[in-house]
Each structure stands twice: as structure tokens, then as C-alpha cells.
Amino acid sequence: MLYTGDFLTTISGRRVTVEIVTGGTPAPVREIGADGLLFAPSPVSLTDNGNDTFDALICRSAVIRLLTTGWHDDMFARDITDSRVTVRADDRVLFVGYIEPQTYSQPYSDTYNLVEINCVDLLTAMSHTRYRDAGTPWGSWSAISSAAEVISLREILDYIMPEGVTVLWDRSRLMADGRDPWLWAGVSESAFLGANEDSVWTDAEVLAAILKYLDLHAVQEGDTVYLYNWETIRQGAAAWYVPGESEPAMLTQPRLIGLSAHTVAGDDAQLSVGEVYSQLALTAELQVVDEVVDSPLDSSDITSPFVVRQLYLRDLQYSPKDEVEYGSESHARAETAFRGILTGTQEDIESGTYTLPDITRTDWYIQVMTHPQWTFNASGVSDIVGYARQTANTRGQQATGNLLRSGIGAALIQWTADEYHYSTDGLGSSSRQTETSLVVSVYGNGKTGDMALPTETQLLAAIPVAEYNGAEAVTLSPADEATTNYIVVSGRITMVPVMEARVSALRFLAGFDTDPAANVYLNKFDDAQGFYLRQWWMSEAANIQTAYPETDSFEGLLPVLPYMPKKYEYYYSAVGSSDDKISNFAVLACMLIVGDRCVVGTQHGDGSVSYEWRQYKSCEACANDDEYYAQSFTLDINPGTGDYILGQEYELTDNVRYSMGIDAKGIAVKIAKSDGVSGKVCFKVLGPVNQTWDVITRRHRTWFRREKWSADTIELLPQISSIYVTDFAVRLYSNNGGTSTLEGKDLVYVSEVQGDFVNRKDDISFGLTSGLTAAERNALGVTERTSLSTVTDLADNTPVTAMTDGRRTAKPEALYLDAYYNDVSAPRKELSITVAPAYASRFARYTHPALPGVEFYTRSLSQEVREEECPMILRQRGGEA
Secondary structure, three states: OEEEEEEEOOOOOOEEEEEEEOOOOOOOEEEOOEOOEEEEEEEEEEEEOOOOOOOOEEOEEEEEEEEEOOOOHHHOOOOOOOOEEEEEEOOEEEEEEEEOOOOOOOOOOOOOEEEEEEEEEHHHHHHHOEHHHOOEOOEOHHHHHHOOOEEEHHHHHHHHOOOOOEEEEOOOOEEOOOOOHHHHEEEEOHHHHOOOHHHOOEHHHHHHHHHHHOOOEEEEEOOEEEEEOHHHHHHOOEEEEOOOOOOOOEEEOOOEEEOOOOOEEEEEEEEEEOOOOOEEEEEEOOOEOOEEEOOOOOOOOOEOOOOOOEEEEEEEEEOOOOOOOOOHHHHHHHHHHHHHHHHOOHHHHHHOOOOOOOEEEEEEEEEEEEOOOEEEOEOOEOOHHHHHHHHOOOOOOHHHHHHHHOOOEEEEEEEEEEEEEEEOOEEEEEEEEEEEEEEEEOOOOOOOHHHOOOOHHHHHHOOOOEEEEEEEEEEOOOOOOOOOEEEEEEEEEEEEEOOOOOOOHHHHHHHHHHOOOOOOOOEEOOOOOOEEEEEEEEEEEOOEEEEOOOOOOOOOOOOOOOOOOOEEEOOEOOOOOOOOOOOOEEEEEEEEEEOOEEEEEEEOOOOOEEEEEEEOOOHHHOOOHHHHHOOOEEEEEOOOOOOEEEOOEEEEOOOOOHHHOOOOOOEEEEEOHHHOOEEEEEEEEEEEOOEEEEOEEEEOOOOOOOOOOOOOOEEOHHHEEEEEEEEEEEEEEEOHHHOOOOEOOOEEEEOOOOOOOOOEEEEEEEOOEOOOOHHHHHHHOEOOOOEOOEOEEOOOOEEOOOEEOOOOEEOHHHHHHHHHHHHHOOOOEEEEEEEOHHHOOOOOEEEOOOOOOOEEEEEEEOEEOOOOEEEEEEEEOOOOO
16 A cells, blocks of 8 residues: 655745555555544654764664554554655655564554654665575575675675665775775675574675775665765765766765854754773674585584484404314304304394304494585486485485495495494494495496496596585685695595405305205405305385395495405505605595686606696686596595505595694695685595506596506506595695794784773674784784685785775774774764754754854754754864863
């Protein structure tokens, strides 16, 4: 409904029109001034709601007073934008806003009851809306976070400001070299989106953070929002620009108004001393980034589409003791023991019905896990977690494990090893251990030559096996060349060899039942000191698990088994050398892309690897696959002479040196200021590297291609079942400009102290902050900490360290503190007075005849519209009270 009416002001006779649109539609029309709905004697009041000069947003409110004989339930606004209000005086807009939600009430006792409709301006309404609507029913937080980028302040302003509003600013802050900060200063949207949908910033919080950083204030006058510095108001003259544009849209001229009986609108005036502080402290609210890539193994982030772990593999092991002669006797003992465990009940075993030698039974429980920022692919399935969900009600989690065993791919698997030890005394001790791993299946078939799998084609088709798309966009380059940041990739890797069980549990039982005397030869450990047997399990539904039927014998995904063979002893890494000099044995190929930059690793002839940042080219922009996948690096291990490549756990190669000035272990990639690394983070595990072994190890310069040297060369990938990655992390470190004694304390900027009595204002905080050079960190006593809230210079993707106010260049935090300290460290007169509308202006200066030599500027401006009175708070422009 449209409520509309007008009235005349009492002195100048200007026509004031009020329009209230409720329910989102201007129909039907209800006239104010007829049919029991009238304007009250004082129909419209406009009020500035700023508390002090530190407020970034000077919000305004309106009260519309009506006399009514009825009840207007459509005036009740459920949401902030339900009912729009516009007040005009002739052709000038005085107020645009909304009815304050969920506040409507009225007396209901007289023929005409006074209704006060409380309205808020557009700046206040922004405190009810979330940045990009993230976390609302019409805005998915995860989707919006995934699309977040480092964007300009102008782009942010365009997103958050309501439609139909003109924004003007006074160009009072510029980049250090004079560029427009609205175009060249950028912020990560991730800073506003928070860690979850409950921590998303409101549009008002986003605007306030930007304004504080630029030392600006916002006020809405009609349908125009002015962004200004207090010094602009004190001067009175200004050129006003649309943010991001170079030509002024409006000019205001200096105007000096004397307060007199002619210019004031009442006899009420009060003089006081405004706020005075002897010290100011500003705290930078850093959103520190420690992890460049969220680890897929972080227990706080991962969940499972399955409600329970599922028995997947029962593994039986028997190792004869020294006093037992290895041979037919130990084999017979193993047969009897295995048969008893496979066919007997737990009660039979515990009661001693079966006489068992020392047997270890390990029940391996599988649970498929998922991480919100990671996707995993296997055997042509583009989303293995989605596949797991789809198969949950039909084939259970064994479907995922089996899929990994049947092709190249990756998944997050949580293995729980429930281990039992049997002896001649019955059931003995048991132990349980759970570990989550990133499992990369290799699809090795144990063959060589033309029969070997996987092939180059299969490796290429499987790229990538896992991919991380970060929810955060961040600037990783330091603020100066004296500081170096590092990305360090750490973790542990185990390459599980192909280990086929030629005798399955089913074949063993079938052969034993047919002819108990027959020699059903058991699987042997590679060192020929024991036997093993495996039984695979499946699940049709939660908690209902059965062994695979006799007609379905196969090999599933293998966990890291304690008795798996160790293969391919490592000797040395370079041709013509028998020394173990540098060992960078490449295991997994990866891509790390940040914005438009990527990490490229280069292996040198001596076996060492160097890393650099290069301009990233999309697959479409590259001539072929070789060019595109050359934009990668590898996760390497460092085997020593005598180590075994397969079947042994390794930490990732550690190239960190003490001289780097960081306390870390792993593969370190240097980030200098000149690298300009900023933007969204993408990490891809492309696949296993196609290595060969023939006393020395070799790899093709293109990681997925196979290097063939001689008939004695062993192709390693066909000998690998899967690769297990644990404790994986990609973290950010800094050398702090070569200083190691700094502390990671809060970043606080403090002004000097004025006088002996300390009245400290310490509740000032910046949601957006500047980068720090090494010298600045030393002066402040803080460490280098990469933060989402750091403002970025979009020209070179490095942190902004300084801006200019036209008089000097300094950190925005320092410019802000200095400007306010100069104003509030000395007592200033404040005059509360009511002025006639013709002489009430935010951009005028005022004098009072009783205060010669004192000029005032406008701090607050309100208005009683019909009475044509403007209550104002004026603050002394200079000097002391």
C-alpha cells in the first residue's frame, strides 16, 4: 500500500510530501489527510544519531507522526526493506529510508490516536544486511566464500551500497603516489565472510571498516551519501567525486555564517567542552593466515557421509618363533589357526576350543571422509565423496575402497586397525589405532614392459586426483624486500607396494574343506618368515556386514600393513657418483596456484630442486599438456643410502636452512615482495610421478611420462599399490626481516601522551590494516603476520604500507591517530543551538557574537521539518576552549 500526503512548513510555506510504501507495492493508495488518517502537529523529525567525532557512520533516523482512528497493521515491518519511506520538500529529497522493523505500536484509546512511525536511513539499514547476502536463505555462504577474491574498494562499495543512492567523497586520502584508493586499494572478501555463516560481516561493518582505514565518515543527505574527512568539513570548501572517477561531480564553496536572531530558530543554546583525551590507542584486528591450504586431514574440518566405520579387511598373520622350525610344521600350524579364526566364533576361540599358536588378527575398518574445500576423483568418478554418498544405501563404503583399487584416484580414508593377539592360552591382548590419510591409488599391477599399468595415458586422464579450492583470498607477498615469506609443505609419505594375496580366504577354506591333507599353500611374507591370509568384507547397510561370497574373490584397497615388503634399495641419485649427495625423489606432482601466479619446481642435474613463482596460464592458453603441467612442482622424499623406496615411511624433503630464519621442516617455497602473490588459493594433486629405478632413480622432465633407460630399469609405478599421505600441511612462515626476537603480540598504534593526567581512549579498532615493513615491525615489536584484513595494492599485489592526506605520507593508522589526536587532545568548545533551515549546512562555518575569534564547524545536524528548526551541534574549529 502507498500512504501519501503533504503539508506546508510554518514559515516559508514549502510543501513537504511523505510517501510510505508497505508490502513492497504502491497499491492501493491511502491518502494522509482524509478518512481518519491525518498528520500530527509536528509530523516529521529528522535526527543525526552520531555519538562522537569517531563514528564512521553518522546514521540518521526519522519519526513520522500521524493521527489515526484505525489500526494499520501493514505498517508493521517484518524485515528492514519491507516498507520504504521518502520525505521531500518541494523537489528536494530530505530523507530516504525504511520503517524500522518489528517496532510498530500505537495507543488505542482515543478517537484519534497518535502513531509514531520510527524510520531508519539507508546506512542504518545496511546493519541489517549481510555482505553479499552470505548465509541467508537466498545466499549460500559456502558458494559465496568459494567465489571470494581480492577486489577493489570501489567494487566492494558497489556491492554494499543500496540502489538509487549517489555516493560522493572528498578525495581526502590517496595512495602514496597519488592514485585513487577506490580503484587501487583492494581487500580480500574473505575478511568479511568469516569462518562460517554466523560470522559474516554486515554491510554496515564493511563500510565502517573501509571508512576508518581512509579516515572518512558517511552521512546520508536525502538520496546522497557523503564520504568526508572532518578536515574537509572544517575547511568548508571541497570538490566532491564519485569514488573511482577523476572529474568532480559537485563543488562546495566556503560559507561563513554568523549566528544571530536572523539565522537561529530559537533561544535555546548551550555551550560546553567536548571530549578530551590525553592519549589515543588503535588496535589492528588481524585475521591471521597460518595455513595457505586447509589440510584435508584436519580432524576439526573433516566429516563423513557414513555414520559408522565399516569392516573392510580381516588380515591374519603368523610368524613362527625361533624355536619352531620353518617348514611344513609351521605351515600346518598356520592352516589350523587360520581355519579356526575364519570359521569359529569368538566364543569358540575364547573358550579354547581351538588351540592357536601366536596369531595376529587385524580387523581393518574403513570410513570415507570429506572436507568442505577438497574434492577427490578416482577411476573416472569426478567426485568420489558424492559417489560414496550415492552408494551408501546399496554397496556401502567398500565401493569407494574397491574403486580406488581399480584405478588411479584419491580419497580421504580413515582406517581403524583393531588388532587381536591369539596364543595357546586363547584370546590375548588387543589394541586399536585410527589414522586418517590422503590415499592416492596408483593402479599398479606388478607387471613390466607393455603389460605394466598404469600407462601414461591413464595418468594423464586421471589428472587431478585431488583438488583444493580455498574459501579465502589472501595476499601472501610481504610489504618490503627486506622480508621474505615462505610456503612450507610438510607431511609423511608411504608408498605401499603391490602385494597380491595369491591365496584368498575363500580359496583357502574351499581347498581345506575339499581335502584337509592337501597343501593349500599360504601367502608368505617376503622374508619367508611367516604367512598371511586376507578376508574381504562388505556392507549392505549400517552395522550389517558380511564376508564376500565364495564367487566374489578379489583384492581390495590395502592399508599400510606392518608386514608389507620393503623394495628397491636406494643407492645414490646421480649418474657417475656413488655418494648420496642430494636425494629429491619425486612422489606426487602438484600445482599450487594463488591468484594469477603458480609455483614451478625445477630439478637440476645434481638432484637438487629450486622453486619459483611464474605467471599462471590456463590449460586453454597452453599449446599442449606438457606446457600446462610444467606449471607444477613435486612432493619429494629424501631416501638415504640403504633405505627402501617402497614400503618405508618418509617425511617430505626438508630444504629449510637455518639461514632462512624460519622454524619449520618441509619443502619451502620463497615468496618475495616482487613475486606479487595475491588471490584465491588452488592446490591440485595431479597424480603419482612416473619414476624408474635401476640402482639410481630417474624421472622424465614431464612428470607423467615414463623414462626408459635399459632392460634392467624397473618402472616403479606398476609396483605401487597406493601412496599414503599423512600429517599433510601447507603453512605460511616469515623470516620477519631477519629478526627472530620479536613477539606475536597484538598490533597496537599509540599516540603520545598529553599532560600528566592520562585519559586514554583505547576502544578504537581497525578492521582493515596496512602491511608492515621490517623496520616498522621492529619499532612496534611485532612479528610478520599475513592477514586477510591487510589492504593490498592492486598494482603489484603487495600490502599497502602508506597513504597521503596531501600534506604528508604515512601509514593510514598513523594519519588517523594524528588527525584525531590534534583535535581531541585539546579542549574544544561545543555549541548546541537551533538554526533556521536556510542557514543550516554541514559544509558551512559558524561564528557567535559572544565568542569573538572562534569559528565552529558542523558535527551534527537534525531537523524539525514543519517547524523549520534545525538543532545542531557545532564544534570549535581550532584553538582551545
